[in-house]
Amino acid sequence: MRALCWEGVGKLAVRDVPEPAIRAEGDIIVRVRASSVCGSDLHLINGYLPAMREGDILGHEFTGEVVETGSGVRRHQVGDRVVVGSVVACGGCWYCRTEQYSLCDNSNPQPVFTEKLWGHSPAGILGYSHAAGGYAGSHAEYIRVPFGDVGAFPVPDGVPDDSVVFASDAMPTGWMAADFCGLTGGEVVAVWGAGGVGQMAARSAQLLGAERVIMIDRFPDRLATAAERVGVETINYAETDVLEALREMTAGRGPDACIEAVGMESHDVGPTYAYDRVKQSARLQTDRPTSVRQAIMACRKGGTVSIVGVYAGLVDKFPLGAAMNKALVLRMGQMHAQRYIPMLLDRIASGEIDPGYLATHPLPLEEGARGYELFEKKQDGCLRSVLHP
Amino acid sequence: MTNNGTRWALLGVTTVTAVGVGRAVARRRHRRQPERQDGWYVVRRGVTVDRPRDAVIGFWTDRERLDRAVAGWATLEQVDDRSWRCVARDPAGGGTEWRAEITVDGPGTLRWRVEDGPVPQEGRIELVDAPQGRGTEIRAELRYRSGPLRRVFGLVKGDDPDLGLRDTLRRVKSLIECGQVIDTRRDPSGRSPGQEKATDKVREKLMTGGRA
Numbered sequence: 355m356r357a358l359c360w361e362g363v364g365k366l367a368v369r370d371v372p373e374p375a376i377r378a379e380g381d382i383i384v385r386v387r388a389s390s391v392c393g394s395d396l397h398l399i400n401g402y403l404p405a406m407r408e409g410d411i412l413g414h415e416f417t418g419e420v421v422e423t424g425s426g427v428r429r430h431q432v433g434d435r436v437v438v439g440s441v442v443a444c445g446g447c448w449y450c451r452t453e454q455y456s457l458c459d460n461s462n463p464q465p466v467f468t469e470k471l472w473g474h475s476p477a478g479i480l481g482y483s484h485a486a487g488g489y490a491g492s493h494a495e496y497i498r499v500p501f502g503d504v505g506a507f508p509v510p511d512g513v514p515d516d517s518v519v520f521a522s523d524a525m526p527t528g529w530m531a532a533d534f535c536g537l538t539g540g541e542v543v544a545v546w547g548a549g550g551v552g553q554m555a556a557r558s559a560q561l562l563g564a565e566r567v568i569m570i571d572r573f574p575d576r577l578a579t580a581a582e583r584v585g586v587e588t589i590n591y592a593e594t595d596v597l598e599a600l601r602e603m604t605a606g607r608g609p610d611a612c613i614e615a616v617g618m619e620s621h622d623v624g625p626t627y628a629y630d631r632v633k634q635s636a637r638l639q640t641d642r643p644t645s646v647r648q649a650i651m652a653c654r655k656g657g658t659v660s661i662v663g664v665y666a667g668l669v670d671k672f673p674l675g676a677a678m679n680k681a682l683v684l685r686m687g688q689m690h691a692q693r694y695i696p697m698l699l700d701r702i703a704s705g706e707i708d709p710g711y712l713a714t715h716p717l718p719l720e721e722g723a724r725g726y727e728l729f730e731k732k733q734d735g736c737l738r739s740v741l742h743p
Numbered sequence: 744m745t746n747n748g749t750r751w752a753l754l755g756v757t758t759v760t761a762v763g764v765g766r767a768v769a770r771r772r773h774r775r776q777p778e779r780q781d782g783w784y785v786v787r788r789g790v791t792v793d794r795p796r797d798a799v800i801g802f803w804t805d806r807e808r809l810d811r812a813v814a815g816w817a818t819l820e821q822v823d824d825r826s827w828r829c830v831a832r833d834p835a836g837g838g839t840e841w842r843a844e845i846t847v848d849g850p851g852t853l854r855w856r857v858e859d860g861p862v863p864q865e866g867r868i869e870l871v872d873a874p875q876g877r878g879t880e881i882r883a884e885l886r887y888r889s890g891p892l893r894r895v896f897g898l899v900k901g902d903d904p905d906l907g908l909r910d911t912l913r914r915v916k917s918l919i920e921c922g923q924v925i926d927t928r929r930d931p932s933g934r935s936p937g938q939e940k941a942t943d944k945v946r947e948k949l950m951t952g953g954r955a
Contacts, residue, residue: 359933369933378923407942409934426922444921448793448877459793460917463925464946465953475953478925488946490930500925 439691528554617663
């Protein structure tokens with residue numbers, strides 16, 4: 355089969371690779387119909403998470419059709435359309451039982467790397483390097499999905515692939531970000547990053563009761579899309595002092611909750627950003643925490659900062675004093691896909707959320723490398739490239 | 744004169760640094776060494792399984808499930824009511840094999856002894872209720888004999904009984920909780936056979952000694 359493989363830092367190529375096979379009774383094999391690029395892939399492609407091996411198949415946000423099931427699979431049959439959560443969860447450990455699927459004890463077969471880095475190993479993630487288990491990814495014609503009964507969900511009739519594909523990762527991540535904020539109705543929420551996850555977080559915050567959502571980015575087209583599609587207010591940080599603007603927009607209070615949907619390669623303007631870039635390039639810090647710093651500084655006293663942008667290791671100049679003295683609640687994590695996907699599929703089917711507009715660039719798999727380039731450089735108004743093997 | 748003074752000062756600083764670093768390294772090494780007792784190395788490891796104690800015991804007494812669980816890497820033969828013989832092979836297919844005598848001491852306690860494995864060893868497993876209804880703590884104590892030279896060579900070769908114990912506990916936990924031990928070694932990739940071999944070595948390193 356054909357698959358998009360990582361060939362070294364910044365290098366991608368489509369290769370012929372063997373087809374996956376059922377390996378355990380809970381496995382299913384899915385023929386991939388749509389597989390989206392994701393901002394977190396960029397950290398892998400650009401070598402910020404040093405656990406990629408040449409030839410690894412990328413991709414973790416996808417939908418497709420079941421073509422084979424293991425003998426223990428009960429909930430799926432050949433021919434079913436499914437969307438699959440990117441986080442692999444066994445369904446049987448304490449974390450899965452308490453719906454904290456991204457912390458699954460048993461789904462990362464290669465836990466040593468993350469144990470050394472983080473103290474414990476969280477769940478495995480499909481197509482997400484050897485730190486997350488070394489699973490083959492979804493930018494391929496077929497993919498093996500372990501624990502198919504736990505991780506795959508039937509797609510409601512009539513929902514197109516390029517819409518439902520985001521129920522795999524961007525939507526549950528955005529929903530969890532808003533869920534972390536503990537909204538009770540009427541809050542002002544600020545969201546850093548107007549990409550797919552940020553826009554889904556903004557929509558989720560509205561559905562959970564936020565009265566106003568303010569979105570921060572530097573790309574006018576992304577901000578315009580968010581304003582039009584989600585109905586948010588916007589701040590362009592390249593033109594405006596974000597902290598000042600947020601304070602004024604909330605009459606001095608600051609946002610009740612701040613969602614960070616950017617991650618370790620965040621951008622900014624000014625000398626601090628230059629400092630961060632130099633430190634990260636010299637590998638003196640693994641992550642650039644620009645937007646997390648801003649979120650902490652901007653958040654109202656006693657508010658919540660919710661981090662769903664991906665961070666890998668160590669950061670510098672973290673404003674712990676601000677977080678401590680303002681009594682902030684910090685919540686963060688990889689999303690618990692399996693907890694949110696069924697509810698999100700209902701909301702897509704009922705039209706409450708329509709993520710289809712994120713798929714600005716549907717492309718054949720063969721153009722995968724170009725898809726990532728368009729996405730990374732934000733060319734041609736690209737929000738997400740979605741590959742069709 | 745100044746020159747000589749500088750030399751002495753430098754020598755002093757170097758000596759103090761060397762002694763300091765040496766002591767720190769020795770202390771760190773010492774902290775990481777297994778405990779010694781009557782000529783045995785003793786390692787204690789534990790894992791928490793999210794099942795009540797009866798279910799954990801039940802797992803080991805349900806012959807069919809157990810055989811299915813260990814299929815491919817071990818065979819079990821019941822000698823009498825309380826003892827078993829186990830022949831295990833290296834799951835990675837390294838061709839090594841060892842035999843263990845397993846004795847059940849009581850509910851939730853068992854012992855094993857390996858006579859003809861690469862390293863003489865014996866161990867004890869105790870099942871304890873975990874707090875807050877978190878299931879069962881499987882606590883294992885492993886004792887093995889090894890000379891200092893043999894231990895160093897063993898460590899270099901990757902046969903550290905402690906790593907083996909941690910792997911086994913992880914495996915057991917996974918089998919009880921989700922009925923399988925997940926493996927991604929033969930997942931598709933765009934690697935050449937040579938690259939795949941190198942990657943398998945990396946995978947092995949990332950798998951060995953991990954704890955859930």
